[in-house]
Amino acid sequence: MTAIDVRPSAEPRSSRGSSVDAGRPLKVALLGCGTVGSEVARLIVEQAEDLRARIGRPLELVGIAVRRAHRDRPGLDPALFTTDAQALVARPDVDLVIEVIGGLEPARSLILAALANGASVVTANKALLAADGASLFSAAEEHQVDLYFEAAVAGAIPIIRPLRESLVGDEITAVTGIVNGTTNFILDLMDTEGAGFAETLAQAQELGYAEADPTADVEGFDAAAKAAILASLAFHTRVTAADVYREGIADVSSTDIASARAIGCVVKLVALCQLSEDLGDGAGRSVSVRVHPAMIPRSHPLAGVGGAYNAVFVESRSAGRLMFYGPGAGGSPTASAVMGDLVTVARNRVRGAVGPGESTYAARRVSPIGDVTTRYHLSLEVSDVAGVLAAVAQVFAEHGVSIQTVRQQGRGDDAQLVVVTHRATDAALSATVEALRDLPSVRDVTSVMRVEGEA
């Protein structure tokens, strides 16, 4: 680390570019003008006076990069629009760049170009941060500029700053999030209306809560990207989307949801980031990061998070249990998070400072899913013969999976066993399920779902 002052210098230093004065506006380039981008542009224009007062300098929107320049965008000067994003981020006078295009490319190249050009960047791009945050953070560090991304996780809910700053003096042990509004809306509807997944997805699509191609949401890719970002911040460890175990909600049946209700739970798509205990085996503490549907006790704070809302539940050594709740998506909420970052990086620039960079010093190992322990709910279709329970219990015992409760439902051809286990590793549970499928008295293992969260 190079020698640096521990006192802010009082005397003025020369400003960026050649033509300099303290009142010079900070020039903002906006990349993307969709739902979020157009709202951000509107706020920069309409809130100009408040922003100037809060920053100490005016902001000037100098360009908006779009794919098609000739769409009507009311309230915005047509002259601002350009289809040449590369040229916009290469402008020598741009101080701040906002990226709300999304996706890996061209977003990555544009952000790297902006950082290399000495601009601070505000992005909402969860996919890019989760895939390749490292190269963005190191570029920001190298060029001593800011990279802020509050909007990348849970929309308007302030969660990045709390993890990066408010709780940075604490030891975070777990972050559990409902971070995808689409899947939460669908599961909520399945719970309240008892409808199946396909039918409910169609309904969500009609209502505009799900995309025409719902894969990113429904298969958990969106939540996995957010989980990677949350885990990286919480555990001071670089976690990428590839490190995240992921299961979507396409296989969640109305039976699963009814089974959950029967044990006082709701089914949620959860993102779980956990710090393991130190087993004293010299391996140190590892982290696990996973996204999957899970049964959550109705008494858990996350169980009440309904519809398109998001919530992030944080557990830490000193602070205890915290929850952050709010709208997880939408143009306005996401724009609010972008604008908060914009003011923050603008203030940093005015003060000649940069905010916190990437912190990965802990470099914890990410456990494979097989090593992760949790509780499980299983439904088995069994032939209603004497001794089937004994045979099933025997299989669990052989694999070291301890049964907490077992319930028999129906008779004859409808005979069902519902089993809830104590904590077991994913590997042991999977082996148990395979062995159960080989049992002659077990017709089928109809559902296996994890049970998460202490009441």
Added chain:
Amino acid sequence: MTAIDVRPSAEPRSSRGSSVDAGRPLKVALLGCGTVGSEVARLIVEQAEDLRARIGRPLELVGIAVRRAHRDRPGLDPALFTTDAQALVARPDVDLVIEVIGGLEPARSLILAALANGASVVTANKALLAADGASLFSAAEEHQVDLYFEAAVAGAIPIIRPLRESLVGDEITAVTGIVNGTTNFILDLMDTEGAGFAETLAQAQELGYAEADPTADVEGFDAAAKAAILASLAFHTRVTAADVYREGIADVSSTDIASARAIGCVVKLVALCQLSEDLGDGAGRSVSVRVHPAMIPRSHPLAGVGGAYNAVFVESRSAGRLMFYGPGAGGSPTASAVMGDLVTVARNRVRGAVGPGESTYAARRVSPIGDVTTRYHLSLEVSDVAGVLAAVAQVFAEHGVSIQTVRQQGRGDDAQLVVVTHRATDAALSATVEALRDLPSVRDVTSVMRVEGEA
């Protein structure tokens, strides 16, 4: 504003003090070693390696100011303790000062001395910030150092940064908080056990949830100080404790709580910070800040906040409705907030930067309580004679207070009228109550309570 760089300078500058190197520890002075202070001291010592990694420099605890030096404090070097706080904050080598003494003096003089001495300050002192934050903030600004205070409101719950930074690009319209755990615990117990206030207070004192002298909590002074801090941040306006309308919970009866239940509400001590609509009368938008018991619909997110927990509910133009929830007090949670600030101001110092200062540019008018409008729940003991309802309704009408529902309970000497109004000003409601007391058919107005929060 003097001309300042919009780019962080890359070249190293001379460090504080005479003997200088980049790895030099940042020296920390701790003022106060009670529940919070002792926990902070413990964490600084035990978490030294993590703190060094997160800050980029080691922290060195160089002194702890206490009233009585000769108490046994396990795990802390006795040589660190001093009863001469003035001398400690005057040390030329101290970079960071943590104030957890509380109260106005000597805390104020010590913080001002520390700031004047070029140290950044982390404080949990809500009373001082609410009484005289302005002089502290201007001293921090003058000496270009940090003043952070996440621990001053709602313990471990990150709420200061979210208001100061995450939502600084948005327009916050209301902040509603349950920010005093003692009163929340008492009201919760009264609700679940149906006991009276005095009895429940005694129980809370036995359990350690209330002080021997519970005045600050029970009379709402603690919540009012927090409300002033929240309102100042939310509305970019200087609000002091003196600006906050305050009522405690000592007069809340088990009857009030039963009445609340009867209309689907719970009674909470709430801190309400609200931005008025612009009435177009040229007066602009004003703010109202008040602390009092109120009936909250059970369906409101704040209604479920039980026991000693705190929660802050924020409504803003773009973000919508957000809630922050967690432990509101206690040594460890408060220490977590202090440590987060400590790492942040230490990082700022290492980077030669300062965080955001006070923002009061909006300078909104604070409305007197008489102008504040809300809904009210009233219980009247009336003589069970024909026409009493007409007479009562007439009084409300004469004062322009519109009745939403009225319910008659009991007969004869027990006859009661329970009235819930539509929104009315506090002034109109007070006048109505006076006039009701003059009605021959009204024996007494037994309770008047505000009804807050949309379901």
